[in-house]
Amino acid sequence: xxxxxxxxxxxxxxxxxxxxxxxxxxxxxxxxxxxxxxxxxxxxxxxxxxxxxxxxxxxxxxxxxxxxxxxxxxxxxxxxxxxxxxxxxxxxxxxxxxxxxxxxxxxxxxxxxxxxxxxxxxxxxxxxxxxxxxxxxxxxxxxxxxxxxxxxxxxx
Amino acid sequence: xxxxxxxxxxxxxxxxxxxxxxxxxxxxxxxxxxxxxxxxxxxxxxxxxxxxxxxxxxxxxxxxxxxxxxxxxxxxxxxxxxxxxxxxxxxxxxxxxxxxxxxxxxxxxxxxxxxxxxxxxxxxxxxxxxxxxxxxxxxxxxxxxxxxxxxx
Numbered sequence: 001x002x003x004x005x006x007x008x009x010x011x012x013x014x015x016x017x018x019x020x021x022x023x024x025x026x027x028x029x030x031x032x033x034x035x036x037x038x039x040x041x042x043x044x045x046x047x048x049x050x051x052x053x054x055x056x057x058x059x060x061x062x063x064x065x066x067x068x069x070x071x072x073x074x075x076x077x078x079x080x081x082x083x084x085x086x087x088x089x090x091x092x093x094x095x096x097x098x099x100x101x102x103x104x105x106x107x108x109x110x111x112x113x114x115x116x117x118x119x120x121x122x123x124x125x126x127x128x129x130x131x132x133x134x135x136x137x138x139x140x141x142x143x144x145x146x147x148x149x150x151x152x153x154x155x156x
Numbered sequence: 157x158x159x160x161x162x163x164x165x166x167x168x169x170x171x172x173x174x175x176x177x178x179x180x181x182x183x184x185x186x187x188x189x190x191x192x193x194x195x196x197x198x199x200x201x202x203x204x205x206x207x208x209x210x211x212x213x214x215x216x217x218x219x220x221x222x223x224x225x226x227x228x229x230x231x232x233x234x235x236x237x238x239x240x241x242x243x244x245x246x247x248x249x250x251x252x253x254x255x256x257x258x259x260x261x262x263x264x265x266x267x268x269x270x271x272x273x274x275x276x277x278x279x280x281x282x283x284x285x286x287x288x289x290x291x292x293x294x295x296x297x298x299x300x301x302x303x304x305x306x307x308x
Contacts, residue, residue, distance in 0.1 A: 058250075058260065064282050064304030066260065098298070100256050106286050106298050108210065108218070130212050132284055132300035134258055146250070146258050148284040150302045152216025 030105040030135040030142045034095050037109075041090040044081045050074030053144045054136065060148035062129060088116040093128075093155060103137040110155070128152045182257040182287040182294045186247050189261075189296075193242040196233045202226030206288065206295040214281055214301040236276075240267040245280075255289040280304040 027035055033052050040049035050070050053059070059067045059076075067073045093110040100106060109131040118124045134146040179187070185204050192200035202222050205211065211225045212218045219225040246262040261283040268276040286298040 058258075058284075060260070060282055060284060060302050062302070064280070064302045066282060100286075100288065100297075101253070104252050104256060106210075108212070108298075128216070130216055130218065130300070132212060132298065134252065134286060136252060145252065146284060148282075148300050148302055150212055150214065150216050150300055152212075152218075 029097065030107060031095055031097055033133065033135055033142055033144055034092060034107065034109050038090050038092055044086065046074050046078040046081055049077055054138065057144055058146045062149045062151055084116050084119070085113070088113050105135045107133040107135060109133060110152070128154050180293050182259060183247060183249055185285070185287055185294055185296055186244060186259060186261050190242050190244050196238065198226050198230035198233055201229050204296050206290060206297050209296055210298045212300040214303045236269055236271070239269070240265050257287045259285040259287065261285060
């Protein structure tokens, strides 16, 4: 009897939580790139991160450096993830999507990063930013063709 | 006869003018943005944006819609940007499709003052612009600015 109650409770709980988990994991449109970026960042898998970009993509970093092409975008992220961002965690605060026809989109991905020490090695504050992304749908799926990062103030 | 000839000449001279003046390449948005900036004309700057455009400035402040974008530019151009000069150092264009373009505008700005009126050193930045072709020509749909960190 006790097990039955537990079972019922468990299924109710699963029923409550699984739609949330499913919707977070199953974004299929261009937003799936944001999911992919977060997963790659937090597992510090820069090969996976690179694969989100088109071969000839552009990326402008927080410091205003302009990286051209997937190999450079991947290499520069590898460098920062071997250093400052090694144990950092990226969280999405909000993403807006604007479709430009069925095969391209502009996204604003608001994020915060914690666990990154300041350049002098001390415990860093939480970083906030906005990534401005242009995504295109290719044969293999959605890819980032151009992205730019800008530091922002914490949302109020 | 001469009058007719003159009239024809005048028509051919005058008619193409509006077309020539409205340079309809996406890059013309950058020329007009720089010109309007240096004339400190927020109305002209605002006209370059589509009605529902987004603009994230180098401080990460996000303005949504042309009225908001224009109001913010107006506020800055009567204060810290009042005496600034913007120079385009380079613009690269990438067409996403016929009616969508991405531009990277690399710029430098001098003449800025801080909140106390003290001069700020010349700074550099890069603006990613997404332009779309609308009925009246190319407009900025979304733009975002990033400061280029000074070399260390």
